[in-house]
Amino acid sequence: MEKVVTLKQIRSLAKKIALVDSRRESLMSERDELMRRAKGEGATWDELQDAAGMNSPTAVSRALKRKA
Numbered sequence: 001m002e003k004v005v006t007l008k009q010i011r012s013l014a015k016k017i018a019l020v021d022s023r024r025e026s027l028m029s030e031r032d033e034l035m036r037r038a039k040g041e042g043a044t045w046d047e048l049q050d051a052a053g054m055n056s057p058t059a060v061s062r063a064l065k066r067k068a
Contacts, residue, residue: 032063039064 035048038064049060 028066029064032066035060035063 031052035043035052038048038051045057045060047056048054048064052060052063054060054063
């Protein structure tokens with residue numbers, strides 16, 4: 001009986017994770033677009049890195065190149 005309950009819990013959590021992953025992708029896409037706009041308006045790489053909470057110029061570069 002416990003195995004069935006545990007499997008139901010796993011399935012439930014897997015669904016929640018999938019929803020979070022989907023939301024994360026959407027938020028990242030929005031952030032990346034805003035970063036591209038800010039770059040176009042003259043923001044520096046350091047400003048973009050700081051504002052986005054990124055830890056490297058490489059992360060900024062990837063965000064700027066990534067397209068939705």
